Amino acid sequence: MVATHDTGTYRPSASLILAAREDSSAKFDYSLLLIKRSERTSYALNHCVFPGGVFDAGADESPEWITYFQSFGVTDEDFKRLSSDQVSARSKFLSSGQNFSRDISLRLTALRETFEEVGLLLCSNEEGIRSWNCTTGDPRTLLLQPEDRSHWQQRVHNDATQFLALCRHLRVLPNLWSLQEWSIWRTPATASRKYDTVYYITALQAQSKQVSLLLEPQEVASAHWLAPEDAWTHSQDGTIWLPFMLLYDTARLMNLHRLENLLKFSRERSALGTTLVQPVYYRCDGCMFGVLPGDELYVNQPENCTQAIILSGSVAELNRRARQYNRYIIYDFHKVVLASNVPPFDGHLQLQANVNTQLAKL
Numbered sequence: 571m572v573a574t575h576d577t578g579t580y581r582p583s584a585s586l587i588l589a590a591r592e593d594s595s596a597k598f599d600y601s602l603l604l605i606k607r608s609e610r611t612s613y614a615l616n617h618c619v620f621p622g623g624v625f626d627a628g629a630d631e632s633p634e635w636i637t638y639f640q641s642f643g644v645t646d647e648d649f650k651r652l653s654s655d656q657v658s659a660r661s662k663f664l665s666s667g668q669n670f671s672r673d674i675s676l677r678l679t680a681l682r683e684t685f686e687e688v689g690l691l692l693c694s695n696e697e698g699i700r701s702w703n704c705t706t707g708d709p710r711t712l713l714l715q716p717e718d719r720s721h722w723q724q725r726v727h728n729d730a731t732q733f734l735a736l737c738r739h740l741r742v743l744p745n746l747w748s749l750q751e752w753s754i755w756r757t758p759a760t761a762s763r764k765y766d767t768v769y770y771i772t773a774l775q776a777q778s779k780q781v782s783l784l785l786e787p788q789e790v791a792s793a794h795w796l797a798p799e800d801a802w803t804h805s806q807d808g809t810i811w812l813p814f815m816l817l818y819d820t821a822r823l824m825n826l827h828r829l830e831n832l833l834k835f836s837r838e839r840s841a842l843g844t845t846l847v848q849p850v851y852y853r854c855d856g857c858m859f860g861v862l863p864g865d866e867l868y869v870n871q872p873e874n875c876t877q878a879i880i881l882s883g884s885v886a887e888l889n890r891r892a893r894q895y896n897r898y899i900i901y902d903f904h905k906v907v908l909a910s911n912v913p914p915f916d917g918h919l920q921l922q923a924n925v926n927t928q929l930a931k932l
Contacts (some may be wrong), residue, residue, distance in 0.1 A: 576807065579764065580756055580757070580764040580765060580766045581624055581625070581662070581764065581765050581766070582624070582625040582663050582676060582679075582765075582766050582919070583622060583676075583679065583766065583767045583768075583857045584622055584676040584677070584680035584683070584767065584768045584769075584770065585619065585622025585623075585680060585683075585767055585768070585769050585891075586620055586622055586623065586680040586681070586683070586684050586749070586769075586770050586771075586772065587602060587620050587752055587769055587770065587771040587819075587823075587929070588602065588603040588620070588621065588684065588690075588741060588771075588772060588773070588774070589601065589602055589603075589671040589771070589772070589773040589774070589793060589829060589832060590603070590773070590774045590776060590777060590778035590781055591773075591775065591776065591777045591778070591829060592777060592778060592795075592797070592919075593906055596795065596797070597799065597827060598797035598798060598799065598827050598828075599827070599828055600773065600828075600829040600832065601778050601795040601796055601797050601800075601828055602620070602795070602796055602797070602798060602823070603618060603620070603621065603688070603778075603792050603793060603794075603795055604618040604619065604620065604793070604794045604795075604796055604801060604810070605618065605620070605621055605687060605688060605785070605790045605792070605794075606618050606791045606792045606793070606794065606810065607619065607789065607790070607921060608787070608788065608789055608790060608791045608792065609791070610788060610789070611788075611789050615811065616808070616809065616810045616811045617810075617811050617813075618794070618801075618805075618810040618811065618812055619678075619812075619813065619816065620769065620816070621683055621684040621687045621688055622679075622680055622683050622684070622687075622767070622769075623679065623683035623686070623687070624679070624765070625651040625675065625676060625679045626679070626682075626730040627668065628677045628730070628731060629678075629682065629729075629730030629731045629733060630675040630678040630682065630730070631667065631668050631669050631670070631675045632669070632731065632734065633669045633670075633929045635670075635674070635678065635734060636669070636670055638734065638737070638738065638859050639743060639891060640666070640676050642650040642696055642699045642743055643699060643700065644699065644743070647713040648747075649670070649671070649674060651747065651909055652674055652677065652746055652747065653671060653673045653679055654751065654840065654841055654842060654843035654844075655841065655843070656842065656843025656844070656916075657842070657843070658843065658845055658915075658916070660843065661754060661766070661844075661845075661846040662668040662767045662830070663904070664676070664768070666670075671900070672735045674746060675715070675739050676768050677744070677746040677770065678733070678744060678746070678878075680749060680768075680770050681693075681733075681745075681746075681749070682726065682730060682733040682744075684788055684796050685721060685722075685723065685726060685733065685736075686726045686727050686733075687785070687786050687789055688783045688784065688785060688790065688793060689715065689719050689723055689782075689783055689784025689785070689786075689787070690713060690781070690783065691713070691714040691715070691716070691719075691736070691740075691742070691744075691919040692711055692712075692713060692735065692744065692748065692772065692774075692854070693711070693712050693714055693740070693742035693744055693745055693746050693771075694709040694710060694711060694712060694742065694745045695712060695741065695742050695743075695791070696745050698711075698712065698741065705762070706878060707886055708745065708747040708748045709743075709745055709747055709748070711745045711772070711774070711775075711885070712742065712745075712746045713774055713776060713781070714742065715742060715782055715784070715800045716736075716740065716803065719784055720784060722736045722739075723784060723786060724926040727786055727788070735796070738809060748772045748842035749770035749771070749772050749803065750770060750771050750772065750836040750837055750839075751768060751769075751770060751771075751835065751839075751840045751843070751844045752769045752771040752819065752840075752844075752849065753768075753769045753815075753819055753844060753847070753918075754766070754767065754768050754769070754844045754845070754846045755767050755769070755815045755846075755847055755848070755903045756846055756847065756848035756872075756873075757846075757848075757874050758849045758851055758860065758872075758875070759847065759848070759850075759852065759872060759874065759876045760851055760875070760876060760877060760878060766846065768816075768817065768844075770834050771832075773829055773832065775834055777804075778795035781795075789815055794810070798820050798823040798824045798826075800825050801820050802817070802820050802821060802824060802842065802925060804908075805817055805820075805905070805906055806905070806906070808904045811903055811904065813844050814849070814860060814861065814898050814900065814906060815847075815849070817906060818862075818898060818908060818921070821896075821921040821922050821925045822914075822918065822920070822921060822922070823906050823919075824917040824922035824924075824925065825920075825922050826919075836908070837917075838917075839916065839917045839918060840918045841917045843916060845863070845914055845915045847863060848872040848873065849861065849862055849872070849898075850868060850872045850879070851874045851875070851878040851879070852867065852878060852880075852881055853878045853879070853880050853881065854880075854881045854882070854883060854884065854885050854888055855883065855884045856884055856885045856886075856901070857885045857899055857900055858878060858900045859897050859898060859899040859900060860895045860897060860898050860900070861895075861896065862897060862898075862910075863896065863915065864894065864912035864913075865894065865895050865896040865897050865911075865912070866893060866894040866895065866917075867895075867897075868891065868896075885899065890929075890930060892929045892930075894911065894912060895909055895910065895911055895912070895929055896909075896910040896911075896912045897909055897910070906924060907927050908916070908921050908925055909926065909927040909929050910926060911928070921924065
């Protein structure tokens with residue numbers, strides 16, 4: 571669902587990094603689902619994102635969800651497994667929630683929006699819940715594509731509460747436990763539309779060519795299954811445009827060539843929790859760049875940086891002087907350089923070496 575324009579608070583939202591299998595002999599034996607926004611919803615030409623959207627309190631935080639989950643035998647302990655034992659402070663918007671934890675409701679947001687935008691329902695049935703051994707894995711994920719999914723997709727698009735009605739109709743549960751936290755990004759304070767977005771990650775056992783998508787025409791122009799390296803390359807050559815925060819996450823995913831390794835790492839890392847990251851923008855002669863936590867130019871209160879900070883000198887001079895950096899340098903929409911020499915937070919991956927630039931060499 572398209573978000574209304576809001577220049578004030580940061581709106582909770584959730585997106586889903588969805589992987590599917592590819593040929594085992596390929597450099598990456600999986601690909602990621604990217605959707606190209608329609609002209610109505612895009613910020614730029616060939617604007618691509620992962621499926622997702624804005625949290626809807628009436629739909630995603632309805633107490634009826636808990637009653638429905640409990641009817642399948644889901645317990646409070648099962649819900650607690652969705653929360654992490656985070657060492658650093660948990661983001662405030664994740665620790666809030668009216669009827670239950672945002673660890674539950676934002677997963678519902680991600681799954682609801684994925685169905686709304688591409689027609690995929692990631693769920694589990696009663697048999698899958700009954701046979702679930704919580705100590706060894708997640709409930710088995712079913713990929714449902716109802717015969718009348720166009721009808722239901724439109725109903726959910728028009729009224730987010732219809733997602734629960736759809737699940738009741740099919741007698742399935744959204745598989746919250748298959749979604750692992752990957753990253754949490756806050757849009758820069760310079761942006762007119764402000765969001766706090768959790769990126770979850772999960773995978774299908776099916777190959778991408780076997781997955782039938784149904785694109786919501788008002789919001790989605792096209793969909794593309796791309797390996798992380800291809801997503802990076804296509805964004806740099808102008809075939810698609812990835813928002814800079816997604817480009818950063820793609821560069822981390824490029825470290826993982828096998829789907830099983832991706833799933834294992836995601837599950838283990840997600841248990842550590844995730845630090846919210848908000849870029850701070852600087853301008854200098856020749857470019858603009860976004861700095862991230864750990865960078866020597868990062869500020870204590872990034873939410874107060876409502877305008878780009880102006881620095882004197884050229885980008886080459888700034889690069890030569892930099893000693894501790896974690897940033898992306900924007901020469902234009904498609905010429906973006908990533909550079910980080912600081913340890914990643916929360917047990918995460920460093921940028922893949924081939925796209926992680928040493929600033930002194932620029």
